[in-house]
Amino acid sequence: MTAVLGGSDRRYKLTIFVVCLVVYLGVGWWLQVRHGYIMGDTLSRVASTQAVLFSRDPHLAALGFIFTPVAAMVQIPVVWLSPLLPDITARAFSGTIMSALFMSGAAVQLYSMGADRGLPRGYSLTITALFALNPMIVFYGSNGMSEAPFLFFMVWAVRRLMLWMVDDDVHHLITAGGVAMGLAYLTRYDALATVAAAGVIVGATTYLRARSAPRVRRMLMDMLIVSGPGVAAFLGWAAAGWLITGEAFAQFTSQYGNAAIMEQSGAVAPSTTEAIGFAATCMMLLAPTLLPLALWTVMQRWGRPNWQMMIVPLGMFGAVLAFQALSYAQGSTFGFLRFFIIAIPMAATLALLGVPDGALAPAKRPGKYAPVGAAAVPVRRSPATHVAVAATLAIGIPVTVAGMTQPDYAPQEYGLVAVLAPDPDDVSERAATEQRIARTFGTERRIAAYLETLDLPDSSVITDTVYGFGIIAASSRPKTFVIPSDPDFTEVLNDPSGHGVRYLLSVPPTGRGTSDALNLRYPTLYETGAEVATLELEIPNDGDGQPDWRLYRVDQTTG
Structure with a gap:
């Protein structure tokens, strides 16, 4: 039995x-x-x-x-x-x-x-x-x-x-x-x-x-x-x-x-x-x-x-x-x-x-102290x-x-409303936030797709993973990116031109962006290119809590 x-x-x-x-x-x-x-x-x-x-x-x-x-x-x-x-x-x-x-x-x-x-x-x-x-x-x-x-x-x-x-x-x-x-x-x-x-x-x-x-x-x-x-x-x-x-x-x-x-x-x-x-x-x-x-x-x-x-x-x-x-x-x-x-x-x-x-x-396998009749x-x-x-x-x-559905207690869940019960006629700020949450990382996927159209060789783009993880995960060619877990990341970041890097992916040096390795090494990169790169593309972000990106082309004459 x-x-x-x-x-x-x-x-x-x-x-x-x-x-x-x-x-x-x-x-x-x-x-x-x-x-x-x-x-x-x-x-x-x-x-x-x-x-x-x-x-x-x-x-x-x-x-x-x-x-x-x-x-x-x-x-x-x-x-x-x-x-x-x-x-x-x-x-x-x-x-x-x-x-x-x-x-x-x-x-x-x-x-x-x-x-x-x-x-x-x-x-x-x-x-x-x-x-x-x-x-x-x-x-x-x-x-x-x-x-x-x-x-x-x-x-x-x-x-x-x-x-x-x-x-x-x-x-x-x-x-x-x-x-x-x-x-x-x-x-x-x-x-x-x-x-x-x-x-x-x-x-x-x-x-x-x-x-x-x-x-x-x-x-x-x-x-x-x-x-x-x-x-x-x-x-x-x-x-x-x-x-x-x-x-x-x-x-x-x-x-x-x-x-x-x-x-x-x-x-x-x-x-x-x-x-x-x-x-x-x-x-x-x-x-x-x-x-x-x-x-x-x-x-x-x-x-x-x-x-x-x-x-x-x-x-x-x-x-x-x-x-x-x-x-x-x-x-x-x-x-x-x-x-x-x-x-x-x-x-x-x-x-x-x-x-x-x-x-x-x-x-x-009852132990020595197993209660009797258990x-x-x-x-x-x-x-x-x-x-x-x-x-x-x-x-x-x-x-x-x-x-x-309560944003004060469930800031990571309430955006589900935009997926489960979308209301196209709702123009409130909360509805707009829910929509941004629902499309978070869409911009990063588009950046990854754009970089792939450039047919770049390996080690061509430097980005930190503070925000860049969404781009890297969406790429079918992750070897294109130089990232902090690479042993030579600091060396390449210090001399991008000398290591054949073509682009720098930059985020604003505010909020979490202050910890971005590119901003720590080149504090004026996002605003001016820090005299090592020239602005090629600016990408506004439509995701919630995600930064606007700037793609800088490395000046090959710098050392």
Whole structure:
């Protein structure tokens, strides 16, 4: 019977994965390839991945050290096909493939939480559907951002630690810490908060379970297993960045990092009250019933068999939310709705925990401190409870739809209105902004197409990737460009004529443009050509937040 049920569950998991994958790929193609609605970070990662394979000097370090590497690195096999299918890079569809795979995996992990605990299959499928079809999950499962792999690793880690709470199987600790949370940190920096939270949860649990000596040694061993790999990933990534670039934490210290971007854009750190209010509002927009679900789950599980399971999602997901709120309060990150997206799987997990357990899946390798009788718990099921909890979770979907249209909280999402419900008669400033967002990077694609008509040789154009990544990603000849990840970039920039460079792509020395390497080397380049180049073309930009470009032809008589 167990084998039959196991085979059935595998079929359901495969079906969930395939259905979600088709939906996310379809949405991504419709948004990015057909309508050109592309997120800046997505296209930047694609351009970095392209540089690993097709730049003037292909090497893995071209991924850069501003972003952690997983979201870009896994795109390498797909980007390798871009010469055959240009939209893979030009429209960042490799990012869509990446995020669709990971978000589909997150949906499977969420369903598995219910299957592990023997919940009614219909209920587990309902909660999974409410998660997978949440508009924020659909959008970030299809747009190539890092949210999808981060959610996958987080949900996977939470699921395995919940199982460890029941059966004390050390293999769950190894999977959650050694694989899931280590990779979560190499996907998003905020995973460091959950690495710490997991260590505290596991350490306290082991200490209380081990009633005899050596309690402290056992506690430290389990903490090392679950949090050690995450700490090693943190130290290893910092060491790699320092050895290659001279900066251990480029996200915070580099001219291209988040802190520098905020300073260049004139962002002001909010007050503590404003930060708390913003974070609370974002969580309410994404999961308005999160607090009631948490209270209900605590009431239902406290003091009952396997009650410890609820500590895991509350502690680990909660740590990420707290980290994001603190980062925003300190002015080290932007006020983006997506930074609080972990509230959605947190609410879904609590919905799975807010109903009585069925017969738990038997432990394959129960540990020494596995609670007696944890494998099966006789319960009286009430369909009304399942319906009420699922309905409570479902309230979040229309609220999230409304939240995604609020520019004050969702500046990266509200432009979707221009694609989903265009109104050609709307002449308001907001409608104009939505249109600019929808066509962002269209100008960069046209610049790439124009440069290709010039039939330039390799190493003919210098551009920084602060803004130039959109042009490079759209080009079928990326070797044309000299970019900062090239070892000889500084040498070529200092003497473009002597190295056969024909053009300089320049942006205004304002805002983020102040960190552009060309502006740092030639401060008057954009205005006058800095006596090294002559203006050939000026290209106004019709995308949101993108600069007007000037193409300068290098004066070949200069040295």
